[in-house]
Amino acid sequence: MKRLLAVTLGVLTAIGGFVDIGDLVASSLVGARFGFSLVWVLLLGVVGICVYAEMAGRVAAVAGRPTFDLVRERLGPRAALVNLIGSLLVTALTLAAELAGVALAIELISSVTYLLWVPAVVLMVWLVIWRTRFETMERVFGLAGLALVVFVVAVVGLDPSWSGMLDGTLHPEVPGGEGVPTYLYYGIALFASAMTPYEVFFFSSGGIEERWGPEDLAVARTNVFVGFPLGGLLSLAIMAAAALVLHPAGVEVGNLSQVVLPVAVPLGKAGLALVLLGVFAATFGAALETALSCGYTTAQYFGWRWGKAAPPRAASRFHVVVATALVAGAMLVLTGIDPVKVTEYSLVFAAVALPLTYLPILVVANDPEYMGRAVNGRLANTVGVLYLAVVLVAATAAVPLMIATKAGQ
Template sequence: MKRFLAVTLGILTAIGGFVDIGDLVANSETGARFGMRLAWVVVVGVIGICLYAEMSGRVAAVSGRPVFDLVRERLGARVALANLAGSYLVTLLTLSAEIGGVALAIELATSVHYLLWVPIAAFVLWVVLWKVKFEPMERVFGLAGLALVVFVVALIALDPPWAQLGQQVTSPVPPATEDWGTYGFFAVALFAAAMTPYEVFFFSSGGVEEKWTSRDLAISRVNVFVGFPLGGVLSLAVMGCAAVVYEPLQAQVDTLGQTALPVAMALGKLGLVVVILGFFAATFGAALETGLSAGYTVAQYFGWQWGKLVRPRQAARFHTVVLISVLLGVALLLTTADPIAITEYSLVFSAVALPLTYLPILIVANDRDYLGDEVNSPLTNVLGVTYLVIILVAAIAAVPLMILTGMGS
């Protein structure tokens, strides 16, 4: 019964944690401008994150060692340091965006300017990271993030022209109002939103925190192959709501309030309350994950004690990195940088850094010295190499598309 509960809660946590500020912004903007014509990218991204997370979870469960520890040992200190630098910078940028997302969600509920909430949100975040145990922290905020299922309900309540949406899904070309440049930019952003590296760092390190072994591979795989696809459904529902409400008006979405508006239109005040709760839970949960991931990557590379299984004093350097990362994220927000703009930049640079984090996992997942008979199957390797090519294309195209399109404007 305990193992069944662990699987069930793990699935629900994966759903709640999948849709963070990056997914909310990217899917809503895309739905408003392209309808459902980029829905295929979400599907590609979900398959990719399932592949990526399954390999990482398997590496952690079989070896009993965290990913960055193995990457440093397998690839050498210099290559792993480049991996660490890229991963940490992207995670830090994402952490800042998630703290901003928490503040924006509170602003929607209180009408008090989000900048006033940033220090408070960051302080509460740090207290939770310092004091709360790993499993209750992950499950409470992950499960609360399931409030975003309200987007699925709202999409149905909006009674959209399903045939038209289906035609858009099967016609993966830009509409007359857009060009191929902006289409490509938003495709890269959506792909990066689905395959954000911190999700994998958190998932694999969490496996070590929960003391997974090779006997827990079934739990890991169920969490991955059920939880992440269901999270993808939520992302598509966000895109669909924006497509129904904004795309016919040729209106752009550039605030979190506009992302919530279709739910309020369909379900009234109750729907608005639920969606704000979902925004808060999803962004706060993602802020917890990115904060921990920043500490995980640095501590694992340098071989420090880390994690929530030991007392903070025993992992003082790990918690110091987490605290400094939170403070840096707050400092960026207090420059009055727009959290939505930070989110958009984080997605671009996430795409650029993704090969640095994906390739080492693919290499280690094929190393029998670490995994024995649990190395990648031939099918997994075919998919793994295919996605490596896709990731490289996205990484190469991300910055040129950002410049050429002016961040998709």
């Protein structure tokens, strides 16, 4: 019964926790500008995160150590340091975007400017990390994030042409007025939103927090192969809602209110209330994950004691890193920089950092010293190498495309 409960809640948590500010902005923006022509990229990203999250979860369950800890040991301190720096920069930028997302959700509810809410959001995130058990934290915000299912209801309520949607998905083309470089730029951003580096590091570390062992491989795999695809379905619904409402009207997404607008069209105020709850929970949960990920990767690299289960005094350096990341993210948001642009830039740089994240995971998952008989099989290696090639192409093209398109303009 306990294992069944862990699987059930784990799946629900994965569904609610998959969608963060990057998925909200990228999916909505892409749907508004390109209709259904980039759905294939989202599907590609969902499969990719499943492939590598399964490896990361299996490493944690079998080796009993988080992925980043083994990366340093397996690749050496210098190579792992490059990985650490890249991961920290991207995760810290993502954290700033998540904090802004929480504050913007509160602004839409209260009509008080989001900048005034940022300090309160930081304090709330820090208190939850400091005082709440890992399982409680993960499940409460993950389950609350399921309110985003209202996007699926909204798509059905819009009574779309299902054959037209399918045709646009199966026969993608660059819409008139959009250039191929811009199409590719947003395609990479959408791909990166599904494969954001912090997800696998948090997933692996979370497995250690929940004391996974070899007997929990089924739990880890259920989280991955059921939870992540269903989370991807939410992203697809966000894209579809924008494609149905905003794309025909020529509206480009520039703020969070436009992301939630398609829900209000068929469902009115009740739908708007639910979607705002979902956005708040999803971005708050992602802020928790990114803040913790900054602490996880840093502590694991330096060999410090870490984790929410450890008494704060015993893991003081871990908590200092988490708090520092929160303050740094808040300071960036308080400069007044456009939160949507922060999100877009975080996705571009996440794309650049993808090889630093996924190559070491592939290496560790193939090491029999750590994994014994649970090393990657032929299928996992074949798909993993193919995705690594895709990741390298995306990482190489991301910054040149950002420059060529002036960040998608």
